[in-house]
Structures are given as structure tokens and as C-alpha cells.
Amino acid sequence: MTKDKNQDIDEVVEEFDEKIEEISTDKFPCPSCGGNMAFSPTEQKLQCPYCKTVVDIENESIEVKEYHLAEAEEMASHNWGNEKIVIKCSNCGGETVMDSSMQAQFCSFCGSSHILKTDENIGIKPETILPFSLDAKKSKDKFKKWIGGKFFAPKEVKQKHTLNRLQGIYIPFFTYDADSTTAYTAKRGVYYYTTHTSQVNGKMVTKRIRHTRWTTVRGVYAQYYDDVLVNSSKNMDDAMIKKIGGFDLRKLLPYKPEYMSGFIAEKYSLSLDEGWQKAKNQIDNQIDQGIRMQVGGDEFRLVNKSTNYGDIKFKHILLPMWMSAYKFKEKAYRFLINGQTGQVNGEYPKSALKISLVVLSVILVGAVAFFFLSRQ
Secondary structure, three states: OOHHHHHHHHHHHHHHHHHOOOOOOOOOEOOOOOOEOEEEOOOOEEEOOOOOOEEOOOOOOOOOOOEEHHHHHHHOOOOOOOOEEEEEEOOOOOEEEEEOOOOOOOOOOOOOOOEEEEOOOOOOOOOEEOOOOOOHHHHHHHHHHHHHOOOOOOHHHHHHOOOOOOEEEEEEEEEEEEEEEEEEEEEEEEEEEEEEEEEEOOEEEEEEEEEEEEEEEEEEEEEEEEEEEEEOOOOOOHHHHHHOOOOOHHHOEEOOHHHHOOOEEEOOOOOHHHHHHHHHHHHHHHHHHHHHHHHOOOEEEEEEEEEEEEEEEEEEEEEEEEEEEEEEOOEEEEEEEEOOOOOEEEOOOOOHHHHHHHHHHHHHHHHHHHHHHHOO
């Protein structure tokens, strides 16, 4: 590369550093120009934002560990692979983990600028991560299409919605494994039929009548549950996450700090025990279904059950989402984009004028219909 070209790149790097709001980590210097490289969802590699050089992420064999729940805090690693800091929003209390070289300008959860660095422990290192597949540009296009299809959204929102605070953030989840043994008492209902003949309107009519014969069944149902997924963020509503669709967890990769370069991660706000309680609720429903299949019959009633769990293990994983909060008439609205599939869901304001026009139109159509019907 010539000296003049080197000078041009240096100028681009300097200009870029002046404009961006969040500076990506300096742990991955570009081999061509020395700039800070960030993970590119498009390339699935590290990419320099200045000279566009790409570098492969070496996916050498890394052991993914699952920790016994009772010993997790003592045994699990808290080293995320490079220097991390925790910032906390004084408005909503949300905590995020980021590289020490990044500068946060706003809270990803509520949009507040009242954020500060804390001395909080960054928490247990993730064991696996699902890298972003969708970049910022495509995410903005997805949101524009989504909001454009909302009839009741005000025109100003569709034309002037602000996406300058769109942030790629990894949301924390726990997965749990456990052995379960359930002793139960249930009622099994089996159908049987009888015929009944009677006289109806002078004719003999035979009917087939269904009955249920109930039998008490006692037994033991044993099952191993693997990777029960639990959202470990108190800032992200389970229902809202569900609305942006699921993730293909077969594409999870062992955690490497390169995948986080240029992104942030929410610090899990659910304790390991709280997460296990949520996992048990999921498992409990599956146990009921398993007992139902084991008991058989045409109908089923579960009288009581008692479950013992053993060999409970967990791991911390990160899943990708694009998130932003935008303001309309001083009220904040938040939307989420699945960082793997691009599915969008969120909150948006409703135009009072559009709603009023629709209501008036319905009333008018009803009045016209009543007028013509009453003249017939």
C-alpha cells in the first residue's frame, strides 16, 4: 500500500472515530490498518469498519461446560475473554456488559441517557452464543416495513421514526438439565357403550350411549430433560420475546469474545434459583403430558404427583436481538428484532384521528344500511 493510501485510511479512521457513538473493542486490531475490528453479521467474521478487511474467527474445539446448580457460582468462570465493564441505567435499572473500550450513550431498554459504570460483577461467562445474522441496515429495513404495515400508526411515526438508537444486544438465557422421577396417582377413563331402546312418537328407537369406566392408576414416571430454555432477563418480557419467534439453537457456537466485538450483552438479572423455578414450571407441564401418555385411556385425571429432581445442571447462553426505544409525543416505545430471523415486534402509538375516522365510518355504514332496510 502506498504512503498516500495509508494517509487516506488514517483520515478515514480518524473521521469514523469522531462520528460513532459506540467504539468497538480494541482487542482485535485490523491487520491492514490497525483499526478496531467488529463482528460482521453479514460476513460472519471480524470486519474492519474502516478498510473493510475481514478476518476469520477460529472455531477451534472449545469444551462447552454445564455446571451443577449447587456449585455454579463457585465453579463457573467469570472471565469473558477480554476486559469487560458493567453499566447500569439509573432510570430502569437495566445492566449491560460491554468491552471496556466502548462508550455507552443511552440505555438500550428505555432510551435514557442516565447511565453509569458500576462495580457490579459481570456474572458467569456464557458457554455458548448465537451470533447475529442480521446487520443494522437490514434491521432498520425490517422495522420500516413492520411499522409501515400498522394502519393505526400515526403518519409522523412512519416517516420520522428515529432509529439512531438501534442497538445490537445479546439477551441472556439459562438452559437447565435435570433427571426427574415422579410418583403419581391418576384416574384413567375408558369408554364403553350400551344400547337403549325406547318408543318415540309411536316408533321404537335404539340409541347407542357412551359411558366412562374410571380406574385408579398409580405409577412412576421418570424422564431426563435437556437444555430447558429460560429467559434470564427481567427487562425483557417473555411474551414479547415469544412474539419475535424462536431461535435455531442448533447454530449455537462456543462463546468467543470476537462475536461480542461491537455489540453489548445484557447482564442476567434472574438468579440461578429463580431461573430453575421457571424451568421447573416448563418441565412440570411436560411431566403431566408424559404421565397422560403413560396412563393411557380415553380420558385422564391427575389426582396428585410428587417429583424429585437430580443432577441439575445449567449453562449461560446469549441470543441476538436488535432493540431500540423511540419517542413519540414524549412517550417512549420499544421494539425488538430477532437478530437471527429478522422478525419484528414491539409497541407503537395509535393515531386517535385514524381510530375516530374508522369508528365514524362504521357508524355511517350502519346508519345507511339501517335506512335502506327500514324502507323495504
